[in-house]
């Protein structure tokens with residue numbers, strides 16, 4: 001008998017009909033002889049609606065009270081799903097985060113799981129119950145309710161799978177799996193059968209909205225096999241695991257990220273320690289820097305450019321302005337940029353991937369502002385208006401029609 005953890009996101013349980021559909025999937029899995037633990041998010045836009053309700057009352061509510069409010073969404077969805085399963089005649093119990101033994105730190109609204117006390121979960125499974133657990137929420141050492149941050153239900157499901165040594169963690173969503181690019185924008189985007197944790201992490205970080213990246217980190221750390229699949233169509237999805245043997249593909253995916261700002265500091269003094277001082281100051285403000293480009297020094301000066309997440313732009317500019325060493329220097333920021341990336345473990349051992357990508361961009365007359373590479377990723381920074389055509393062109397270069 002296998003133990004399967006199934007996670008259903010908000011859209012999969014958005015209304016009564018969808019809740020009943022999920023109850024069907026869960027009970028079919030149970031009927032096939034498996035133990036099943038189900039982790040559910042709040043229905044549809046419930047979490048956003050609750051945030052809106054809070055805003056109408058207080059523009060800066062404390063994170064503790066926000067957690068108290070937002071955790072209510074999952075309490076609704078677990079009980080409704082349990083009722084739908086009762087109605088089908090199966091034994092079921094729903095549990096809030098604390099009842100399921102989730103201890104977190106006290107970082108309200110972005111709490112980290114510290115420990116999962118599985119005794120209650122195990123007791124319910126021994127009684128042959130289907131166990132429905134609220135996603136997203138936990139309890140800190142002061143017995144206050146915490147939440148794991150938006151999308152935290154994926155992480156919750158993987159944590160349960162890891163602590164119960166489940167055979168598989170299935171993440172149900174409204175797409176059929178992980179694709180080589182956004183299927184809504186790239187007509188011949190293909191569904192992948194398998195993908196490695198590292199590739200998935202790159203895709204998740206680069207904005208492919210299928211899995212939350214903390215959940216992928218956790219799956220990798222505890223070696224939990226994850227399957228991403230559709231709750232609406234019963235077809236096999238994409239399996240995320242350590243090594244894939246099927247399809248030794250060069251490139252797994254092409255993505256874009258438009259949440260980027262480029263900052264350039266012109267004519268900084270060409271002396272040792274400048275990069276350390278600039279990036280040290282940004283790091284001290286918790287600003288995460290991505291692509292960095294420094295020109296070769298000329299006439300005792302050099303230019304330094306780098307990219308950051310768009311919402312760090314103001315803080316970064318202020319930090320640079322406050323730095324006396326840069327007094328009087330020209331600092332330019334540009335948010336009309338996009339990062340387009342190809343990801344794939346195969347490129348590590350395969351020459352020519354970068355050239356193929358650059359050729360596709362050249363043929364569309366798209367100018368590259370910055371380039372960065374790692375063993376499994378090549379990213380270019382381009383003009384934002386070119387982002388969609390760049391993704392299509394690069395995708396076409398790696399994946400034949």
Ligand code: ASP
Nearest residue numbers: 041042047150151152153
């Ligand atoms: N309901 C929460 C949210 O929308 C958690 C989740 O969906 O994973 O962020």
Ligand code: MG
Nearest residue numbers: 010041042047
């Ligand atoms: Mg949600």
